[in-house]
Amino acid sequence: MNFLKSLPALVVGAALALSASAHAADYKGEYKVSTVLGKPFPWGEAAEKWAALVSERTDGRINMKVYPNAQLVAGDQTKEFTAMRQGIIDMAVGSTINWSPQVKELNLFSLPFLMPDFASMDALTQGPVGEKIFDAIRKQGIEPIGWAENGFREVTNSKHPITSPADLDGLKMRVVGSPLYNDIFTALGANPTQMSWADAKPALTTGAVDGQENPLTVYDVAQMETAGQTYVTLWHYVADPLIFAVNKRVWGSFSDDDKAIVKKAADDAGAYGIGLARKGMTEDDQSLIKALEARGAKITTLTDEQRQKFVDATRDVYNKWKDRIGADLVDMAEKSISER
Template sequence: MKFRNWIAAALCTAAVAGLAPAHAQTYKPEYKLSIVVGTTFPWGQGAEIWSNLVRERTQGRINIKVYPGTSLVQGDQTREFTAIRQGVIDMAVGSTINWSPQVKQLNLFSLPFLMPDYAAIDALVQGEVGKEMFKLIEKAGVVPLAWGENGYRQLSNSKREIKRPEDMKGMKLRVVG
């Protein structure tokens, strides 16, 4: 999904939140938005832009503070999902690989060679599979807003070039839990 589409989806959600009459809605003084990376990276920049636009478009009723480097969970990326469910974190720009310990089906996006290009990924997340994944995430206690792009996982080794699944035969690979 293109970065601008991610921002647009997030902004649509923020715009809907801003439609309720002010007297009917009570807001926390500050909402915590966790990001794995720093604010100089694209996801961090997107989080800051989005939080500023939400504040602006809600006339200051909704204030979101960005916490980079998964600082709200002592840097443990895999605890972010649980922290959202527990209310320690209000929102997160998270990665499927980090959230897959809680929602096993998210491992789909870590399978090498499954999706040949960005068009295939976009078709997957914007189609029935993406909708089903959203339902699974919500069933696990977190409400997803949009898909973002995190690029492809890379395989590296000191033995040989890997271009096809067969090239990994006999190799031992270390991956995220």
């Protein structure tokens, strides 16, 4: 009698086990994760942390391998989003800048001088603005599941300190592949040149370009002072949040439990990466800035009055791109920042 009573439970258990086994059999042996920067950049560290946490928490059932330097798209980082949508890439920790040609809302983070501090960035990514942006990405066939950070982008050059727009006049500046950046640096009187990160450092070393803009962590790890980038101005003109994302078909193939694991791992890896991206650059910790100065970097921090001159010089660009991005979204962002 006891045996007969236990039959339904045995049957159900066997069916569940069979279902789980069949589902796991649909999983790939390896999921390709694309990044532009690998370790020891905070960007690459966050991606590797994500892969490690997922492997650990699924007992190796989900195996993610990180491919840095945009190697899955032959070094052309602006093609990463499209390649993930097409299934060439399974997952990515991607730049809001690099994905902005496909998702116009991502240009929000590149509006000049929108975000004055880290709290402003958090107000956007962790609030209703972030949700709106994730909705826009989902419409493109990609599932966004978490945020990380490349950091505020600062300006460097080999010629002289930059404290006013006039100091950029005529400088050849490497910028990322976004027309918004062309507009910003043109408005400031510079000569912007778009090129991939892989081409940037050689161009700076040879003097083919005079300067560039990137987070201090990139300057640090890449030892940009050895490429002649002696002069650094901290102006926080734009920021580059990163997004953990998964191809829609891949995401749909995961069980609900595995989706929860992958997302929680992204949240944890994102927090880890954000900590690395901000280390040594906060009010309480200036250790990275001091270390760079010890290596020969001449660092300038703008006064409020100096910064305002750059704000004024780029206001027409801001207004032009506000309309392109969506005035409602930009208004929401401005409100979120004012209430932070």
